Amino acid sequence: MTEHELQQTLRDRGQRVTPQRILIHRAIGELDRHASAEEVLARVSESLPNAALPTVYATLELFEELGMVRRVSTGVGPTLWDPRTDDHQHTVCRSCGAVEDLDVGIDAERLLRAARRGGFRADSAELLVGGLCARCAH
Amino acid sequence: MTEHELQQTLRDRGQRVTPQRILIHRAIGELDRHASAEEVLARVSESLPNAALPTVYATLELFEELGMVRRVSTGVGPTLWDPRTDDHQHTVCRSCGAVEDLDVGIDAERLLRAARRGGFRADSAELLVGGLCARCAH
DNA sequence: CTTTTTGCAAATGATTTGCATTAAC
DNA sequence: GTTAATGCAAATCATTTGCAAAAAG
Numbered sequence: 001m002t003e004h005e006l007q008q009t010l011r012d013r014g015q016r017v018t019p020q021r022i023l024i025h026r027a028i029g030e031l032d033r034h035a036s037a038e039e040v041l042a043r044v045s046e047s048l049p050n051a052a053l054p055t056v057y058a059t060l061e062l063f064e065e066l067g068m069v070r071r072v073s074t075g076v077g078p079t080l081w082d083p084r085t086d087d088h089q090h091t092v093c094r095s096c097g098a099v100e101d102l103d104v105g106i107d108a109e110r111l112l113r114a115a116r117r118g119g120f121r122a123d124s125a126e127l128l129v130g131g132l133c134a135r136c137a138h
Numbered sequence: 139m140t141e142h143e144l145q146q147t148l149r150d151r152g153q154r155v156t157p158q159r160i161l162i163h164r165a166i167g168e169l170d171r172h173a174s175a176e177e178v179l180a181r182v183s184e185s186l187p188n189a190a191l192p193t194v195y196a197t198l199e200l201f202e203e204l205g206m207v208r209r210v211s212t213g214v215g216p217t218l219w220d221p222r223t224d225d226h227q228h229t230v231c232r233s234c235g236a237v238e239d240l241d242v243g244i245d246a247e248r249l250l251r252a253a254r255r256g257g258f259r260a261d262s263a264e265l266l267v268g269g270l271c272a273r274c275a276h
Numbered sequence: 277c278t279t280t281t282t283g284c285a286a287a288t289g290a291t292t293t294g295c296a297t298t299a300a301c
Numbered sequence: 302g303t304t305a306a307t308g309c310a311a312a313t314c315a316t317t318t319g320c321a322a323a324a325a326g
Contacts, residue, residue: 015305016299016305017300017303018300018307020306050307050309051311052308053291054291054292054309055306056304057209057291058307059185060235066226073212075209075213077290078289078290079291091253091256091258100258104249104252111244112267112269114241115267115269120267120270120275121269121270122229122268123269123273124268125267125268127263127265128263129250129262129263130262130264131260132259134256134257137259138258152280153280154281154324154325156282174315186284189282192283192318196281215292215315216316217315217316
């Protein structure tokens with residue numbers, strides 16, 4: 001999503017276009033990797049020194065809702081936010097917490113359909129492959 | 139794994155058979171559902187009032203290593219521990235955090251193989267379908 | 277008797293909440 | 302002007318750590 005599309009989307013939703021939102025959007029694009037809220041804040045702080053963590057958290061959640069980022073909760077270390085929203089999965093190192101992309105398709109539609117059978121309103125499927133990264137495995 | 143097998147396994151590994159470990163094993167079997175460390179402690183406390191949370195955490199991790207439980211980190215609420223270790227997946231309600239079993243096979247071997255290509259020592263694959271449970275969706 | 281395991285208290289890390297102030301619209 | 306969004310401080314929640322005491326082998 002471009003900066004302009006973001007502005008349009010926010011206006012369409014009756015939400016405000018703030019410098020924080022624009023800069024967080026830009027920071028995510030520039031970091032271009034799985035980043036924690038803290039890391040996003042650090043980047044944003046370069047241009048907006050008073051930016052606050054709660055704002056970053058709220059904004060990342062908003063962006064997730066807009067389909068602009070994917071949340072990756074691994075259980076080891078903080079939640080990471082992924083700027084890639086296309087179909088791909090992740091590996092997670094149990095030791096150092098490193099998250100890497102795994103370009104393997106899963107039939108998400110089939111899984112969502114199965115989940116919906118029980119009345120569950122499914123909207124996403126996240127697959128994590130756990131183990132030890134090359135470095136931590138020695 | 140039976141209680142007797144657990145005792146044998148611990149001895150084989152040179153680890154000690156303690157009442158805490160036996161009772162936590164029993165509690166997991168009795169609860170027979172996705173339970174948090176706190177919930178396991180509550181159950182264990184019925185028979186061992188002084189049991190402590192750090193012991194429960196350490197023991198659940200040990201049991202995970204022994205393949206007796208599966209860790210389910212959802213990012214909403216505490217980590218849950220699943221006594222079912224056969225091939226199945228989970229749904230997670232983004233609103234209330236409820237975790238339910240999803241009996242859909244995924245070709246885990248294929249995923250692990252793909253993950254290993256990059257030198258990653260993969261050993262598990264966890265799939266979470268996110269959305270809203272029937273209750274939270276209205 | 278040696279070493280692991282436990283319980284307790286305190287620390288840590290991540291995230292969320294309350295609320296007065298600021299700034300979009 | 303109104304209302305949403307922000308920043309700050311403090312609270313909360315889950316988990317981990319340090320360490321002395323207890324207990325398994």
